[in-house]
Amino acid sequence: xxxxxTALQFAALPYKVQDGVLSVMLITSRETRRWVIPKxxxxxxxxxxxxxAHEAFEEAGLKGRVETVPFATFEYLKRLANQKxxxxxxxxxxxxxxxxxxxxxxxxxxxxxxxxxxxxSEHVAETGLIEMLQRLAGEAGGKPPxxxx
Numbered sequence: 001x002x003x004x005x006t007a008l009q010f011a012a013l014p015y016k017v018q019d020g021v022l023s024v025m026l027i028t029s030r031e032t033r034r035w036v037i038p039k040x041x042x043x044x045x046x047x048x049x050x051x052x053a054h055e056a057f058e059e060a061g062l063k064g065r066v067e068t069v070p071f072a073t074f075e076y077l078k079r080l081a082n083q084k085x086x087x088x089x090x091x092x093x094x095x096x097x098x099x100x101x102x103x104x105x106x107x108x109x110x111x112x113x114x115x116x117x118x119x120x121s122e123h124v125a126e127t128g129l130i131e132m133l134q135r136l137a138g139e140a141g142g143k144p145p146x147x148x149x
Contacts, residue, residue, distance in 0.1 A: 006075065006087045010048045011039035012056035012066060012095040017147060023114040026123060027060045030109045032079065035123040039090055052093040060112045061104030064097040071146055074128025094146040
């Protein structure tokens with residue numbers, strides 16, 4: 001049996017640490033209004049972590065320092081306009097948020113919200129994203145490897 005081909009996407013996991021508490025930002029998807037993380041398709045002349053940073057700016061109005069190496073991957077079924085679904089593999093790049101803009105390209109199409117990883121894991125629908133956030137929640141006391149603060 002042939003393995004089904006998956007499409008590749010790049011995502012940012014926006015995070016901040018305040019008073020020793022790790023928070024991540026979730027945004028709503030445009031069509032279904034589900035809670036997700038900023039992600040997008042590969043773009044010519046952009047490295048994967050640059051795509052992740054670009055999506056975080058466009059979708060959530062965030063600027064910051066994005067790691068060049070992904071810390072996690074997950075798979076999900078992307079809902080397409082024609083009622084079909086496409087299996088996607090998402091490489092997730094941590095992004096330390098340094099600036100949260102009041103105005104950004106998709107501000108009228110999405111909501112954004114800071115949550116602890118445990119709270120975020122209860123709001124997302126994709127199994128792989130839930131597992132990643134639960135792992136992060138378990139590490140938060142011992143600080144995930146990408147958190148330097």
